[in-house]
Amino acid sequence: MKRWHYLLGGPALLLLIIQFVPTELPAVETDNSGDIIASGIVSEEVTKMLKTSCYNCHSNETEYPWYSHVAPSSWLVARDVRIAREELNFSLWQDYDMIEQLEKLDDIYLEVEAGKMPLGIYTLVHQSAKLDDAQRKVIIEWAEATMDVIAESEEDAESEEEEVNEE
């Protein structure tokens, strides 16, 4: 065997072997009745941005590209999507309680404002998911306004409760 046999054969063999490491990509669900968009608190403009820049990881509607089925990139995709959904899953929005929704909107505000989301490694391969400054502004303004709406509706609900109790 010549030197180049080792140079090419080694990595190729390794690549082949690692395909047998079990990796489970988080499942795709298309029927999400508790989705944030279905809840009616998202404008059309923001809906579009969430779908193109966030939903691949932060929802149950992940569209897996071909390389997410090939190790080692599959490991990264599986891990990132799993963690992303644990942190924030737009498909399960209506399962979150009021405080959780406020926390998540506040996180959206902070992450998007700081340019931390969408992740650089993601936009590197998904150029269309990039958000420019104007888009970021729209998202953080939406997040802030929505937090106020949620906090206020809770107050209303509480005062109604009190009224009922008084009666």
Next chain:
Amino acid sequence: MKKLTLLPMAAMVGLLFFQGTTKPEVETAPNHLAMSPDMPENIKAIVDQKCYGCHNAESKNEKGKAKLDWDAFEASKKSKQMATKGKIAEVLEKGDMPPAKFLENKPEGKLSEAELATLMEWSAGKKKKTE
């Protein structure tokens, strides 16, 4: 197989698990805390003593400041305060604050059980309507 050929692969695999971490900076001298008048006195006292050292507007601990700034908390809207309190409750529940690394150098910074309970009740409790 030659070891050299494995190196690039190992490096690639290793990269997948790489996560940027920031070193916590220890803040020693807490400044004075001027907080919102509607914050209960007992909460103010604990925060001033145990949290404010890192979580203030002038903090050199960038991460601590970014996560929570008590000076900004005071001025923020109700919805933001509610979100922040929710996050505080979560962190306290997990026992993540004050950070273990910080406590290594400053064990007296640890929250007593009573302080922890007080902070948790305040941060997790639903706000009461007064009017």
